[in-house]
Amino acid sequence: MNEIKAWKVNGFLAVFIFMALMAAAVAAFIAFKPVTGVLFVIVASILASGVIVVQPNKALAMTFFGRYLGTVRDSGMWLTVPLCIRKKVSLRVRxxxxxxxxxxxxxxxxxxxxxxxxxxxxxxxxxxxxxxxxxxxxxxxxxxxxxxxxxxxxxxxxxxxxxxxxxxxxxxxxxxxxxxxxxxxxxxxxxxxxxxxxxxxxATEIAHAMLQRQQASAIVSARKKIVEGAVGMAQMAIEQLIRDDVVELDEERKVAMVNNLLVAIVSERAAQPVINTGSLY
Missing domain, CATH: 3.30.479.30 (Band 7 domain)
Known part of the structure:
Protein backbone atom coordinates (compact mmCIF):
# COMPACT_ATOMS: atom_id res chain seq x y z
CA MET A 1 0.00 0.00 0.00
CA ASN A 2 1.32 3.42 -1.00
CA GLU A 3 0.27 6.85 0.21
CA ILE A 4 -1.98 8.92 -2.07
CA LYS A 5 -3.35 12.44 -1.73
CA ALA A 6 -6.89 12.72 -0.47
CA TRP A 7 -9.53 15.03 -1.95
CA LYS A 8 -9.90 18.27 -0.03
CA VAL A 9 -11.15 21.86 -0.41
CA ASN A 10 -10.76 24.96 1.71
CA GLY A 11 -12.29 24.42 5.14
CA PHE A 12 -13.51 28.01 5.50
CA LEU A 13 -15.76 27.44 2.49
CA ALA A 14 -17.26 24.46 4.34
CA VAL A 15 -17.87 26.68 7.40
CA PHE A 16 -19.67 29.23 5.25
CA ILE A 17 -21.85 26.53 3.66
CA PHE A 18 -22.57 25.04 7.10
CA MET A 19 -23.73 28.41 8.43
CA ALA A 20 -25.92 28.93 5.35
CA LEU A 21 -27.53 25.50 5.82
CA MET A 22 -28.19 26.16 9.49
CA ALA A 23 -29.73 29.53 8.65
CA ALA A 24 -31.92 27.82 6.07
CA ALA A 25 -32.96 25.23 8.68
CA VAL A 26 -33.95 27.96 11.14
CA ALA A 27 -35.94 29.71 8.43
CA ALA A 28 -37.70 26.42 7.58
CA PHE A 29 -38.67 25.84 11.19
CA ILE A 30 -39.95 29.41 11.45
CA ALA A 31 -42.01 28.83 8.30
CA PHE A 32 -43.47 25.71 9.93
CA LYS A 33 -41.68 23.34 7.57
CA PRO A 34 -40.08 20.92 10.06
CA VAL A 35 -39.29 18.22 7.51
CA THR A 36 -37.32 20.68 5.38
CA GLY A 37 -35.59 22.05 8.48
CA VAL A 38 -34.56 18.57 9.61
CA LEU A 39 -33.17 17.82 6.16
CA PHE A 40 -31.09 21.01 6.26
CA VAL A 41 -29.76 20.06 9.73
CA ILE A 42 -28.84 16.53 8.56
CA VAL A 43 -27.02 17.88 5.50
CA ALA A 44 -25.18 20.45 7.65
CA SER A 45 -24.16 17.75 10.15
CA ILE A 46 -22.86 15.50 7.39
CA LEU A 47 -20.95 18.43 5.91
CA ALA A 48 -19.47 19.31 9.34
CA SER A 49 -18.19 15.74 9.75
CA GLY A 50 -15.90 16.32 6.75
CA VAL A 51 -14.11 19.35 8.26
CA ILE A 52 -10.63 18.54 9.57
CA VAL A 53 -7.75 20.54 11.06
CA VAL A 54 -4.22 19.39 10.25
CA GLN A 55 -1.33 20.58 12.43
CA PRO A 56 2.13 21.30 10.97
CA ASN A 57 4.19 18.13 10.36
CA LYS A 58 1.13 15.99 10.95
CA ALA A 59 -0.91 13.91 8.53
CA LEU A 60 -4.42 12.48 8.56
CA ALA A 61 -5.05 9.19 6.76
CA MET A 62 -8.72 8.63 5.90
CA THR A 63 -10.68 5.43 5.39
CA PHE A 64 -14.29 5.19 4.24
CA PHE A 65 -16.03 1.94 5.18
CA GLY A 66 -12.73 0.07 5.19
CA ARG A 67 -11.33 1.66 2.03
CA TYR A 68 -8.26 3.88 2.12
CA LEU A 69 -9.11 7.20 0.44
CA GLY A 70 -5.87 9.08 0.90
CA THR A 71 -3.85 11.25 3.25
CA VAL A 72 -3.94 14.99 3.93
CA ARG A 73 -0.48 16.40 4.70
CA ASP A 74 -1.04 20.15 4.19
CA SER A 75 -1.57 22.01 7.45
CA GLY A 76 -4.71 24.05 7.93
CA MET A 77 -8.49 23.53 7.93
CA TRP A 78 -9.92 21.45 5.08
CA LEU A 79 -13.16 19.90 3.92
CA THR A 80 -12.77 16.25 2.92
CA VAL A 81 -15.08 13.32 2.32
CA PRO A 82 -17.61 13.25 5.21
CA LEU A 83 -18.15 10.30 7.56
CA CYS A 84 -14.54 9.10 7.24
CA ILE A 85 -12.42 7.49 9.92
CA ARG A 86 -9.22 9.50 10.33
CA LYS A 87 -5.91 8.37 11.82
CA LYS A 88 -3.18 10.80 12.82
CA VAL A 89 0.45 10.23 11.87
CA SER A 90 3.38 12.38 13.01
CA LEU A 91 5.79 13.37 10.25
CA ARG A 92 8.32 14.88 12.63
CA VAL A 93 11.87 13.63 13.04
CA ARG A 94 12.17 11.38 16.09
CA ALA A 203 30.71 -7.25 29.09
CA THR A 204 31.46 -7.12 32.80
CA GLU A 205 32.58 -10.74 33.07
CA ILE A 206 35.46 -10.31 30.60
CA ALA A 207 36.20 -6.59 30.90
CA HIS A 208 39.23 -7.08 33.19
CA ALA A 209 40.76 -9.79 31.01
CA MET A 210 40.24 -7.76 27.84
CA LEU A 211 41.81 -4.72 29.50
CA GLN A 212 44.89 -6.75 30.30
CA ARG A 213 44.98 -7.97 26.71
CA GLN A 214 44.79 -4.41 25.41
CA GLN A 215 47.57 -3.32 27.77
CA ALA A 216 49.75 -6.24 26.67
CA SER A 217 49.13 -5.43 23.03
CA ALA A 218 50.05 -1.79 23.62
CA ILE A 219 53.25 -2.79 25.44
CA VAL A 220 54.26 -5.15 22.63
CA SER A 221 53.61 -2.48 20.03
CA ALA A 222 55.58 0.10 21.98
CA ARG A 223 58.49 -2.30 22.49
CA LYS A 224 58.53 -3.07 18.79
CA LYS A 225 58.91 0.62 17.98
CA ILE A 226 61.62 1.04 20.61
CA VAL A 227 63.63 -1.92 19.28
CA GLU A 228 63.34 -0.65 15.70
CA GLY A 229 64.61 2.77 16.80
CA ALA A 230 67.40 1.30 18.94
CA VAL A 231 68.71 -0.85 16.09
CA GLY A 232 68.73 2.15 13.77
CA MET A 233 70.55 4.31 16.31
CA ALA A 234 73.16 1.64 17.00
CA GLN A 235 73.75 1.13 13.29
CA MET A 236 74.05 4.88 12.72
CA ALA A 237 76.51 5.28 15.63
CA ILE A 238 78.81 2.51 14.40
CA GLU A 239 78.73 3.78 10.81
CA GLN A 240 79.57 7.32 11.95
CA LEU A 241 82.46 6.14 14.14
CA ILE A 242 83.93 4.17 11.26
CA ARG A 243 83.31 6.94 8.74
CA ASP A 244 84.99 9.63 10.90
CA ASP A 245 87.84 7.24 11.73
CA VAL A 246 87.36 7.89 15.43
CA VAL A 247 88.22 4.37 16.49
CA GLU A 248 88.96 1.09 14.84
CA LEU A 249 86.40 -1.56 15.66
CA ASP A 250 86.80 -5.21 14.94
CA GLU A 251 83.81 -7.54 14.81
CA GLU A 252 84.01 -8.39 18.49
CA ARG A 253 84.03 -4.71 19.49
CA LYS A 254 81.16 -3.98 17.15
CA VAL A 255 79.12 -6.71 18.82
CA ALA A 256 79.97 -5.37 22.27
CA MET A 257 79.09 -1.78 21.30
CA VAL A 258 75.81 -2.82 19.70
CA ASN A 259 74.96 -4.82 22.82
CA ASN A 260 75.72 -1.87 25.11
CA LEU A 261 73.75 0.59 22.95
CA LEU A 262 70.72 -1.67 22.74
CA VAL A 263 70.74 -2.27 26.49
CA ALA A 264 71.01 1.47 27.19
CA ILE A 265 68.23 2.42 24.77
CA VAL A 266 65.76 -0.43 25.25
CA SER A 267 66.04 -0.73 29.03
CA GLU A 268 63.15 0.74 31.03
CA ARG A 269 65.55 2.23 33.56
CA ALA A 270 68.38 4.63 32.91
CA ALA A 271 71.70 2.92 32.24
CA GLN A 272 74.38 3.24 34.96
CA PRO A 273 77.69 3.97 33.20
CA VAL A 274 80.90 2.34 34.38
CA ILE A 275 83.90 4.58 33.74
CA ASN A 276 87.10 2.85 32.79
CA THR A 277 90.06 5.02 33.84
CA GLY A 278 92.66 2.66 32.55
CA SER A 279 94.82 -0.06 34.09
CA LEU A 280 97.36 0.46 36.93
CA TYR A 281 99.93 -1.61 35.10
Whole structure:
Protein backbone atom coordinates (compact mmCIF):
# COMPACT_ATOMS: atom_id res chain seq x y z
CA MET A 1 0.00 0.00 0.00
CA ASN A 2 1.32 3.42 -1.00
CA GLU A 3 0.27 6.85 0.21
CA ILE A 4 -1.98 8.92 -2.07
CA LYS A 5 -3.35 12.44 -1.73
CA ALA A 6 -6.89 12.72 -0.47
CA TRP A 7 -9.53 15.03 -1.95
CA LYS A 8 -9.90 18.27 -0.03
CA VAL A 9 -11.15 21.86 -0.41
CA ASN A 10 -10.76 24.96 1.71
CA GLY A 11 -12.29 24.42 5.14
CA PHE A 12 -13.51 28.01 5.50
CA LEU A 13 -15.76 27.44 2.49
CA ALA A 14 -17.26 24.46 4.34
CA VAL A 15 -17.87 26.68 7.40
CA PHE A 16 -19.67 29.23 5.25
CA ILE A 17 -21.85 26.53 3.66
CA PHE A 18 -22.57 25.04 7.10
CA MET A 19 -23.73 28.41 8.43
CA ALA A 20 -25.92 28.93 5.35
CA LEU A 21 -27.53 25.50 5.82
CA MET A 22 -28.19 26.16 9.49
CA ALA A 23 -29.73 29.53 8.65
CA ALA A 24 -31.92 27.82 6.07
CA ALA A 25 -32.96 25.23 8.68
CA VAL A 26 -33.95 27.96 11.14
CA ALA A 27 -35.94 29.71 8.43
CA ALA A 28 -37.70 26.42 7.58
CA PHE A 29 -38.67 25.84 11.19
CA ILE A 30 -39.95 29.41 11.45
CA ALA A 31 -42.01 28.83 8.30
CA PHE A 32 -43.47 25.71 9.93
CA LYS A 33 -41.68 23.34 7.57
CA PRO A 34 -40.08 20.92 10.06
CA VAL A 35 -39.29 18.22 7.51
CA THR A 36 -37.32 20.68 5.38
CA GLY A 37 -35.59 22.05 8.48
CA VAL A 38 -34.56 18.57 9.61
CA LEU A 39 -33.17 17.82 6.16
CA PHE A 40 -31.09 21.01 6.26
CA VAL A 41 -29.76 20.06 9.73
CA ILE A 42 -28.84 16.53 8.56
CA VAL A 43 -27.02 17.88 5.50
CA ALA A 44 -25.18 20.45 7.65
CA SER A 45 -24.16 17.75 10.15
CA ILE A 46 -22.86 15.50 7.39
CA LEU A 47 -20.95 18.43 5.91
CA ALA A 48 -19.47 19.31 9.34
CA SER A 49 -18.19 15.74 9.75
CA GLY A 50 -15.90 16.32 6.75
CA VAL A 51 -14.11 19.35 8.26
CA ILE A 52 -10.63 18.54 9.57
CA VAL A 53 -7.75 20.54 11.06
CA VAL A 54 -4.22 19.39 10.25
CA GLN A 55 -1.33 20.58 12.43
CA PRO A 56 2.13 21.30 10.97
CA ASN A 57 4.19 18.13 10.36
CA LYS A 58 1.13 15.99 10.95
CA ALA A 59 -0.91 13.91 8.53
CA LEU A 60 -4.42 12.48 8.56
CA ALA A 61 -5.05 9.19 6.76
CA MET A 62 -8.72 8.63 5.90
CA THR A 63 -10.68 5.43 5.39
CA PHE A 64 -14.29 5.19 4.24
CA PHE A 65 -16.03 1.94 5.18
CA GLY A 66 -12.73 0.07 5.19
CA ARG A 67 -11.33 1.66 2.03
CA TYR A 68 -8.26 3.88 2.12
CA LEU A 69 -9.11 7.20 0.44
CA GLY A 70 -5.87 9.08 0.90
CA THR A 71 -3.85 11.25 3.25
CA VAL A 72 -3.94 14.99 3.93
CA ARG A 73 -0.48 16.40 4.70
CA ASP A 74 -1.04 20.15 4.19
CA SER A 75 -1.57 22.01 7.45
CA GLY A 76 -4.71 24.05 7.93
CA MET A 77 -8.49 23.53 7.93
CA TRP A 78 -9.92 21.45 5.08
CA LEU A 79 -13.16 19.90 3.92
CA THR A 80 -12.77 16.25 2.92
CA VAL A 81 -15.08 13.32 2.32
CA PRO A 82 -17.61 13.25 5.21
CA LEU A 83 -18.15 10.30 7.56
CA CYS A 84 -14.54 9.10 7.24
CA ILE A 85 -12.42 7.49 9.92
CA ARG A 86 -9.22 9.50 10.33
CA LYS A 87 -5.91 8.37 11.82
CA LYS A 88 -3.18 10.80 12.82
CA VAL A 89 0.45 10.23 11.87
CA SER A 90 3.38 12.38 13.01
CA LEU A 91 5.79 13.37 10.25
CA ARG A 92 8.32 14.88 12.63
CA VAL A 93 11.87 13.63 13.04
CA ARG A 94 12.17 11.38 16.09
CA UNK A 95 14.85 9.53 18.02
CA UNK A 96 14.89 5.99 19.28
CA UNK A 97 17.49 5.10 21.91
CA UNK A 98 17.99 1.36 22.12
CA UNK A 99 18.66 -0.39 25.39
CA UNK A 100 22.13 -1.73 26.14
CA UNK A 101 22.25 -5.08 24.39
CA UNK A 102 24.63 -7.90 25.28
CA UNK A 103 25.81 -9.65 22.11
CA UNK A 104 28.78 -11.75 21.02
CA UNK A 105 31.14 -10.23 18.49
CA UNK A 106 32.56 -12.24 15.60
CA UNK A 107 35.23 -13.71 17.93
CA UNK A 108 32.66 -14.81 20.50
CA UNK A 109 33.47 -12.13 23.08
CA UNK A 110 30.40 -10.75 24.89
CA UNK A 111 30.07 -6.99 24.43
CA UNK A 112 27.54 -4.37 25.47
CA UNK A 113 26.30 -2.15 22.66
CA UNK A 114 23.59 0.49 22.18
CA UNK A 115 22.61 2.89 19.40
CA UNK A 116 20.40 5.87 18.62
CA UNK A 117 18.27 5.87 15.46
CA UNK A 118 16.95 9.10 13.94
CA UNK A 119 13.93 8.47 11.72
CA UNK A 120 10.71 9.92 10.33
CA UNK A 121 7.60 8.64 8.57
CA UNK A 122 7.57 9.30 4.83
CA UNK A 123 4.63 7.08 3.82
CA UNK A 124 1.62 7.26 6.14
CA UNK A 125 -0.25 4.44 4.37
CA UNK A 126 2.58 1.95 4.92
CA UNK A 127 3.09 3.11 8.52
CA UNK A 128 -0.59 2.66 9.44
CA UNK A 129 -1.79 -0.23 7.32
CA UNK A 130 1.23 -2.42 6.48
CA UNK A 131 2.37 -2.95 10.11
CA UNK A 132 0.44 -3.15 13.38
CA UNK A 133 2.39 -0.47 15.27
CA UNK A 134 5.13 1.25 13.33
CA UNK A 135 6.79 2.71 16.45
CA UNK A 136 7.11 -0.72 18.04
CA UNK A 137 8.22 -2.07 14.66
CA UNK A 138 11.03 0.51 14.55
CA UNK A 139 12.19 -0.45 18.05
CA UNK A 140 12.27 -4.19 17.42
CA UNK A 141 13.90 -3.95 13.99
CA UNK A 142 16.49 -1.45 15.25
CA UNK A 143 17.63 -3.79 18.01
CA UNK A 144 17.62 -6.74 15.60
CA UNK A 145 19.77 -4.88 13.07
CA UNK A 146 22.13 -3.71 15.82
CA UNK A 147 22.62 -7.29 17.02
CA UNK A 148 23.24 -8.49 13.46
CA UNK A 149 25.85 -5.82 12.70
CA UNK A 150 27.61 -6.31 16.05
CA UNK A 151 28.09 -10.03 15.42
CA UNK A 152 29.89 -9.38 12.12
CA UNK A 153 32.92 -7.55 13.53
CA UNK A 154 35.34 -7.95 16.44
CA UNK A 155 35.22 -5.48 19.28
CA UNK A 156 38.79 -4.45 18.59
CA UNK A 157 41.42 -5.44 16.06
CA UNK A 158 44.71 -6.41 17.69
CA UNK A 159 46.38 -7.18 14.36
CA UNK A 160 47.26 -4.70 11.62
CA UNK A 161 45.28 -6.63 9.02
CA UNK A 162 43.20 -3.70 7.83
CA UNK A 163 39.93 -5.29 8.98
CA UNK A 164 37.06 -3.37 10.53
CA UNK A 165 36.30 -3.42 14.24
CA UNK A 166 33.45 -2.02 16.31
CA UNK A 167 35.73 0.29 18.31
CA UNK A 168 38.14 1.35 15.59
CA UNK A 169 35.65 1.87 12.74
CA UNK A 170 32.63 3.50 14.38
CA UNK A 171 31.76 5.56 11.28
CA UNK A 172 31.77 2.55 8.94
CA UNK A 173 29.78 0.43 11.40
CA UNK A 174 27.21 3.23 11.83
CA UNK A 175 26.87 3.57 8.06
CA UNK A 176 26.27 -0.17 7.68
CA UNK A 177 23.75 -0.11 10.53
CA UNK A 178 21.85 2.73 8.86
CA UNK A 179 21.79 0.91 5.51
CA UNK A 180 20.48 -2.31 7.05
CA UNK A 181 17.89 -0.42 9.08
CA UNK A 182 16.60 1.34 5.97
CA UNK A 183 16.07 -2.01 4.26
CA UNK A 184 14.22 -3.38 7.28
CA UNK A 185 12.05 -0.29 7.92
CA UNK A 186 11.09 0.56 4.35
CA UNK A 187 8.11 -1.80 4.66
CA UNK A 188 6.74 0.52 7.38
CA UNK A 189 7.19 3.71 5.34
CA UNK A 190 9.98 4.95 7.60
CA UNK A 191 13.11 6.77 6.47
CA UNK A 192 16.28 6.34 8.55
CA UNK A 193 18.10 9.66 8.73
CA UNK A 194 21.00 8.57 10.92
CA UNK A 195 22.13 5.71 13.12
CA UNK A 196 24.96 6.04 15.66
CA UNK A 197 26.50 3.87 18.35
CA UNK A 198 26.03 5.43 21.79
CA UNK A 199 27.59 2.73 23.95
CA UNK A 200 30.25 0.11 23.34
CA UNK A 201 32.09 -1.86 25.99
CA UNK A 202 33.15 -5.36 26.90
CA ALA A 203 30.71 -7.25 29.09
CA THR A 204 31.46 -7.12 32.80
CA GLU A 205 32.58 -10.74 33.07
CA ILE A 206 35.46 -10.31 30.60
CA ALA A 207 36.20 -6.59 30.90
CA HIS A 208 39.23 -7.08 33.19
CA ALA A 209 40.76 -9.79 31.01
CA MET A 210 40.24 -7.76 27.84
CA LEU A 211 41.81 -4.72 29.50
CA GLN A 212 44.89 -6.75 30.30
CA ARG A 213 44.98 -7.97 26.71
CA GLN A 214 44.79 -4.41 25.41
CA GLN A 215 47.57 -3.32 27.77
CA ALA A 216 49.75 -6.24 26.67
CA SER A 217 49.13 -5.43 23.03
CA ALA A 218 50.05 -1.79 23.62
CA ILE A 219 53.25 -2.79 25.44
CA VAL A 220 54.26 -5.15 22.63
CA SER A 221 53.61 -2.48 20.03
CA ALA A 222 55.58 0.10 21.98
CA ARG A 223 58.49 -2.30 22.49
CA LYS A 224 58.53 -3.07 18.79
CA LYS A 225 58.91 0.62 17.98
CA ILE A 226 61.62 1.04 20.61
CA VAL A 227 63.63 -1.92 19.28
CA GLU A 228 63.34 -0.65 15.70
CA GLY A 229 64.61 2.77 16.80
CA ALA A 230 67.40 1.30 18.94
CA VAL A 231 68.71 -0.85 16.09
CA GLY A 232 68.73 2.15 13.77
CA MET A 233 70.55 4.31 16.31
CA ALA A 234 73.16 1.64 17.00
CA GLN A 235 73.75 1.13 13.29
CA MET A 236 74.05 4.88 12.72
CA ALA A 237 76.51 5.28 15.63
CA ILE A 238 78.81 2.51 14.40
CA GLU A 239 78.73 3.78 10.81
CA GLN A 240 79.57 7.32 11.95
CA LEU A 241 82.46 6.14 14.14
CA ILE A 242 83.93 4.17 11.26
CA ARG A 243 83.31 6.94 8.74
CA ASP A 244 84.99 9.63 10.90
CA ASP A 245 87.84 7.24 11.73
CA VAL A 246 87.36 7.89 15.43
CA VAL A 247 88.22 4.37 16.49
CA GLU A 248 88.96 1.09 14.84
CA LEU A 249 86.40 -1.56 15.66
CA ASP A 250 86.80 -5.21 14.94
CA GLU A 251 83.81 -7.54 14.81
CA GLU A 252 84.01 -8.39 18.49
CA ARG A 253 84.03 -4.71 19.49
CA LYS A 254 81.16 -3.98 17.15
CA VAL A 255 79.12 -6.71 18.82
CA ALA A 256 79.97 -5.37 22.27
CA MET A 257 79.09 -1.78 21.30
CA VAL A 258 75.81 -2.82 19.70
CA ASN A 259 74.96 -4.82 22.82
CA ASN A 260 75.72 -1.87 25.11
CA LEU A 261 73.75 0.59 22.95
CA LEU A 262 70.72 -1.67 22.74
CA VAL A 263 70.74 -2.27 26.49
CA ALA A 264 71.01 1.47 27.19
CA ILE A 265 68.23 2.42 24.77
CA VAL A 266 65.76 -0.43 25.25
CA SER A 267 66.04 -0.73 29.03
CA GLU A 268 63.15 0.74 31.03
CA ARG A 269 65.55 2.23 33.56
CA ALA A 270 68.38 4.63 32.91
CA ALA A 271 71.70 2.92 32.24
CA GLN A 272 74.38 3.24 34.96
CA PRO A 273 77.69 3.97 33.20
CA VAL A 274 80.90 2.34 34.38
CA ILE A 275 83.90 4.58 33.74
CA ASN A 276 87.10 2.85 32.79
CA THR A 277 90.06 5.02 33.84
CA GLY A 278 92.66 2.66 32.55
CA SER A 279 94.82 -0.06 34.09
CA LEU A 280 97.36 0.46 36.93
CA TYR A 281 99.93 -1.61 35.10
Missing amino acids: NFNSAKLKVNDVEGNPVEIAAVVVFKVVDSAKALFDVDDYEEFVEIQSETALRHVATRYPYDSFEDDGGYSLRGNAEEVAAELGTELQVRLSVAGVEVIEARLTHLAY
